[in-house]
Amino acid sequence: MTRPTVDLRPASLPPNPSPRPLITQLARPQVMALAAVLLVNWLLFPGFFSITWQDGRFFGSLIDVLNRGAPVAILAIGMTAVIATKGVDLSVGAVMAISGAVAAVLVTNGVSAPVAVLAALGAGLLCGLWNGILVTVLEIQPIIATLVLMVAGRGLAQLITEGTIVTFSDPVLIFIGTGSFLGFPMPVVIALVLMLAATLIVRRTALGLLIEAVGVNRSAARFAGLSANALLLIVYTFAGLCAAIAGLIVAGDIRGADANNAGLWLELDAILAVVIGGTSLMGGRFSIPMAVLGAVIIQAMNTGILISGFSPQFNLVVKSAVIIVILVLQSPLMAQAFRRRPSATPSKPGTQE
Amino acid sequence: MTDTPVLEARGVVKIFGQHRALDTVDFAAMPGEVHALLGENGAGKSTLIKILTGAYQPDAGELLLDGQPITLRDPLHGQGYGIGTVYQEVNLLPNRSVAENLFLGRQPTRFGLVRRHEIEARARQLMAGYGLDIDVRAELSEFSVAVQQIVAIARAVELSGKVLVLDEPTASLDRTEVQRLFGVIRGLKAKGLAIIFITHFLDQVFDLADRVTILRNGKKVATQPLSALNTTDVVRMMLGKDVAFEHHPSSLSSGARGAVRVQFQNIGRKGMAPFDLAVHEGEVVGVAGLLGSGRTEVARLMFGVDASEGGTFEVDGMPVTIRNPAQAVAAGFGFCPEDRKLDGIFGDLSVRENIIIALQAKLGWFKALNRDDQIELAGRYAEALDIRAANHDMPVRLLSGGNQQKVILARWLAIDPTFLILDEPTRGIDVGAHAEIVRTINRLREEGLALFVISSEIDEVVAYSNRIVVMRDREMVAELTGDAIATDAIVQAIAGTPQEVRA
Numbered sequence: 001m002t003r004p005t006v007d008l009r010p011a012s013l014p015p016n017p018s019p020r021p022l023i024t025q026l027a028r029p030q031v032m033a034l035a036a037v038l039l040v041n042w043l044l045f046p047g048f049f050s051i052t053w054q055d056g057r058f059f060g061s062l063i064d065v066l067n068r069g070a071p072v073a074i075l076a077i078g079m080t081a082v083i084a085t086k087g088v089d090l091s092v093g094a095v096m097a098i099s100g101a102v103a104a105v106l107v108t109n110g111v112s113a114p115v116a117v118l119a120a121l122g123a124g125l126l127c128g129l130w131n132g133i134l135v136t137v138l139e140i141q142p143i144i145a146t147l148v149l150m151v152a153g154r155g156l157a158q159l160i161t162e163g164t165i166v167t168f169s170d171p172v173l174i175f176i177g178t179g180s181f182l183g184f185p186m187p188v189v190i191a192l193v194l195m196l197a198a199t200l201i202v203r204r205t206a207l208g209l210l211i212e213a214v215g216v217n218r219s220a221a222r223f224a225g226l227s228a229n230a231l232l233l234i235v236y237t238f239a240g241l242c243a244a245i246a247g248l249i250v251a252g253d254i255r256g257a258d259a260n261n262a263g264l265w266l267e268l269d270a271i272l273a274v275v276i277g278g279t280s281l282m283g284g285r286f287s288i289p290m291a292v293l294g295a296v297i298i299q300a301m302n303t304g305i306l307i308s309g310f311s312p313q314f315n316l317v318v319k320s321a322v323i324i325v326i327l328v329l330q331s332p333l334m335a336q337a338f339r340r341r342p343s344a345t346p347s348k349p350g351t352q353e
Numbered sequence: 354m355t356d357t358p359v360l361e362a363r364g365v366v367k368i369f370g371q372h373r374a375l376d377t378v379d380f381a382a383m384p385g386e387v388h389a390l391l392g393e394n395g396a397g398k399s400t401l402i403k404i405l406t407g408a409y410q411p412d413a414g415e416l417l418l419d420g421q422p423i424t425l426r427d428p429l430h431g432q433g434y435g436i437g438t439v440y441q442e443v444n445l446l447p448n449r450s451v452a453e454n455l456f457l458g459r460q461p462t463r464f465g466l467v468r469r470h471e472i473e474a475r476a477r478q479l480m481a482g483y484g485l486d487i488d489v490r491a492e493l494s495e496f497s498v499a500v501q502q503i504v505a506i507a508r509a510v511e512l513s514g515k516v517l518v519l520d521e522p523t524a525s526l527d528r529t530e531v532q533r534l535f536g537v538i539r540g541l542k543a544k545g546l547a548i549i550f551i552t553h554f555l556d557q558v559f560d561l562a563d564r565v566t567i568l569r570n571g572k573k574v575a576t577q578p579l580s581a582l583n584t585t586d587v588v589r590m591m592l593g594k595d596v597a598f599e600h601h602p603s604s605l606s607s608g609a610r611g612a613v614r615v616q617f618q619n620i621g622r623k624g625m626a627p628f629d630l631a632v633h634e635g636e637v638v639g640v641a642g643l644l645g646s647g648r649t650e651v652a653r654l655m656f657g658v659d660a661s662e663g664g665t666f667e668v669d670g671m672p673v674t675i676r677n678p679a680q681a682v683a684a685g686f687g688f689c690p691e692d693r694k695l696d697g698i699f700g701d702l703s704v705r706e707n708i709i710i711a712l713q714a715k716l717g718w719f720k721a722l723n724r725d726d727q728i729e730l731a732g733r734y735a736e737a738l739d740i741r742a743a744n745h746d747m748p749v750r751l752l753s754g755g756n757q758q759k760v761i762l763a764r765w766l767a768i769d770p771t772f773l774i775l776d777e778p779t780r781g782i783d784v785g786a787h788a789e790i791v792r793t794i795n796r797l798r799e800e801g802l803a804l805f806v807i808s809s810e811i812d813e814v815v816a817y818s819n820r821i822v823v824m825r826d827r828e829m830v831a832e833l834t835g836d837a838i839a840t841d842a843i844v845q846a847i848a849g850t851p852q853e854v855r856a
Contacts, residue, residue, distance in 0.1 A: 115501025206721040216699040225714040
């Protein structure tokens, strides 16, 4: 049989469409979950969908969800690649603190903002490279290897800030956290650009496939002639870079570097976003846009609970309940139940692009 | 030796699905004998052992202990009857002391507390009985594998004491350690234990065992005293090649060979004697040898999975460096590994991606094959090798073993290789796919590829090889070409009887 993939496509689609029709894209559990969360938010707070234009930028609860969700979304972009290789990066929260601390301390010492930003990004790259070396050269399990920097990183950040909250008034740094571009908050713009760039890079080059191959079977990857170690180094370094960007945004937002609290526990939100996005912790198939969507779902829940007047204590419980529902929807059991329906479009969970 | 076997299996049958792993096998272990159990992979050795020790229950047939029928629920139950087992990988707790390992689960206690001093004293005494003067308080992992094996044997004998099953105990031991272990085993034999000994090393069988039972394809071939046999007889019975079989195609023995494609010189590493080998264009070099003879190690060295200590690689007369598989692929090598699932397929990736992955790895990260290229390549090689898949977007793990093997073969054909290494390409696949792979090997040879094929099936190796390298004890011991390629000669070379080494 030759080219069966072509034969199986509905005739109405263009010659070489994305392998998944739009309707199944929309029917994904993540999209439905987001719609449900937004709907509940709207029921609890009727003004949820209203967006206003003020001072040259958009305002509204939806914009706020995107803005607040951006740091986790950015972390999730890097985390997706790491998890696709069957790894995990627990250090990204601490790397955020380091990056913020580096930028803040440099600008308060009179270094120009662009240099400070580059230094912060460089610090993130180094942190990621460190993780990558532990995982590849020393062959430490990723969860332990990155735990080292998760603990030590926050200490490093505190050493850099000398234990204080370093505040700054540098307009460039503040713009990164609170500015706007074409009416949208900078964090949202940065996350979106990063998401598009990362997706394009992994899908237009062979990186995506090779990362998936390493995640599915590292031994077979070696036998097939892949440089698995080089790929892992890149992936962890990229996660460090993403963490540094998120760290800059958070620092710019509060106009200071708080080594104790910047990015605290956000690594867990990022992992959650990736998992909600359908990338398995067992490695293999991954989707960066879906992980970003996962981050938006998490933030939509946080914001919804806040603005609806419930006490924030509800937040964690409701969050976990929603997450359980999403994960059940994604489980192989449900996929099987869906497949049994005669009209269902043949779909393989987790295959996209 | 008395006439009543201490442990006997009569007509045991074990069926897995459609597969008869054991087909009415009789086996009897006498007290005070070392009884070797031989057979190639899949012959049913381990199934028989598992039935004898209680890990499996036979589907038919019975077990007798001292002439009395017994039914074993599990290995613990078997242990209660006096049947102990020591496996190849020491099955003890490496991070506990020797004494604790010896008495684990039956520590002498007082008021519910372990009496450490008594344990240590008894352990020291026990080890002395085996000729070991060691610190029994030290962690087990601090000792050599040989000592660990002896500790495992001591524990098994203490717990059971009638029948001792040794499953490849010498696989990771060096010669002096093997002799030490054999001394221990001989001592136990003198005490009247029945010892069942499984190994791939024939010289050890002749060195240690009194009788041998040979299994092939789940059936018993023979039980005979070793004094009446030589190694050639044993190998022939293991491989079942006493019947005349398909003649070597004449086109192969004509000796017409192309230029040398790849040349290996002085390639080797610890535990593997250095070898020289040149493979020519349009030539299949077959490898014969028993399991553990170093067949796979040679392939791994050639492909850089294990880096060679010294030696040189040449491709088409040009020296190349091969210290990892990526470099081997860059040099145009392909390798279908023995363990398809573990080292070969990417189960969750699609058939298409599995086919193009090596080419993509060779092209590098930035020269991505686009979807149309991938579909075209996968389609071409799937058709050439007749890969049966509903579509090429389905995960490869859903395919049958034979089709998975063809996918891996297609992966290497896609890089347009100069040299292809196939390690047991036909193992565990159905008859149709088997024939197909043999046909493919012949076709690739005719197309001018240089191939290196490892197989346990001698008639298969004979059918497609221009030249056969025989391996024994991690060394290439003989090379057969042209008319010398005959099953008898191979069997004799594997067995290592003197006149054949010259062949």
